[in-house]
Amino acid sequence: MIWGVLQFPGSCDERDALHACSLLGEARLVWHETRDLSGIEAIVIPGGFSYGDYLRAGAIARFSPAMEAVAEFAAAGGPVLGICNGFQVLCEAKLLPGALLLNEDQRFLCRQVDLVADGPKSELTGDLSAHRPPEALSIPVKHGEGRYWAPDEVLDAIEAGGQVAYRYAPGQNPNGSARDIAGVSNEAGNVVGLMPHPEHAVDPLTGSTDGLRVFEAMGRVAA
Amino acid sequence: MVELEAESPERLSELCEKLLANPLIEDFEIQTL
Numbered sequence: 001m002i003w004g005v006l007q008f009p010g011s012c013d014e015r016d017a018l019h020a021c022s023l024l025g026e027a028r029l030v031w032h033e034t035r036d037l038s039g040i041e042a043i044v045i046p047g048g049f050s051y052g053d054y055l056r057a058g059a060i061a062r063f064s065p066a067m068e069a070v071a072e073f074a075a076a077g078g079p080v081l082g083i084c085n086g087f088q089v090l091c092e093a094k095l096l097p098g099a100l101l102l103n104e105d106q107r108f109l110c111r112q113v114d115l116v117a118d119g120p121k122s123e124l125t126g127d128l129s130a131h132r133p134p135e136a137l138s139i140p141v142k143h144g145e146g147r148y149w150a151p152d153e154v155l156d157a158i159e160a161g162g163q164v165a166y167r168y169a170p171g172q173n174p175n176g177s178a179r180d181i182a183g184v185s186n187e188a189g190n191v192v193g194l195m196p197h198p199e200h201a202v203d204p205l206t207g208s209t210d211g212l213r214v215f216e217a218m219g220r221v222a223a
Numbered sequence: 224m225v226e227l228e229a230e231s232p233e234r235l236s237e238l239c240e241k242l243l244a245n246p247l248i249e250d251f252e253i254q255t256l
Contacts (some may be wrong), residue, residue, distance in 0.1 A: 053245060055225075055242065060242075064243075092245065149248065
């Protein structure tokens with residue numbers, strides 16, 4: 001399986017994402033100026049501060065040639081995973097509903113949280129969401145603008161449509177996200193964004209390998 | 224606040240909606256100086 005990991009000026013998590021993907025197949029770095037995704041079977045948009053987060057996080061990255069190609073890739077059913085800034089980019093690009101606001105306490109946070117796959121609609125959560133009761137994944141968060149928000153009618157619609165891909169475990173919502181939402185999918189279920197960083201949890205050295213399961217679920221869908 | 228010199232002031236609203244503001248979470252107002 002061939003993974004493509006986008007890199008914008010200001011990205012900072014592409015190396016960890018490449019490493020995570022390389023544990024499951026071939027991983028290629030995709031520079032923001034290219035439109036060529038030929039051969040790539042799954043896309044990861046990593047975290048960081050694309051284009052310096054000017055205007056708003058993800059606001060400029062959405063206009064990059066690579067993101068134009070990602071939009072076409074997603075429209076054709078290709079699996080896309082946006083992590084942290086990648087999630088923000090996907091929301092700005094309107095490939096995912098909602099927006100990410102400043103954390104409720106207005107501070108950057110960095111901590112380990114438990115995450116529950118909750119998305120029957122998204123194929124990208126794979127069998128992670130099949131466990132009953134839901135199985136918690138221990139994955140770190142690190143962000144200043146991670147508070148998921150959407151109008152109530154949109155929240156109702158994405159919950160009814162099974163588009164909530166991940167929620168923070170009860171009592172562990174770190175940023176004030178609406179309805180404990182940590183990640184959402186598009187209507188088709190092939191595009192998922194989440195604020196926690198599964199690419200930072202793929203090695204026992206860092207305390208958890210649960211993040212690898214997020215990539216494995218995506219890989220099973222793309223294969 | 225964003226200050227800029229606009230070659231096509233008639234397109235400022237479009238520019239705000241597509242880039243400068245996220246209408247989902249932000250309002251905008253245009254002042255010509």
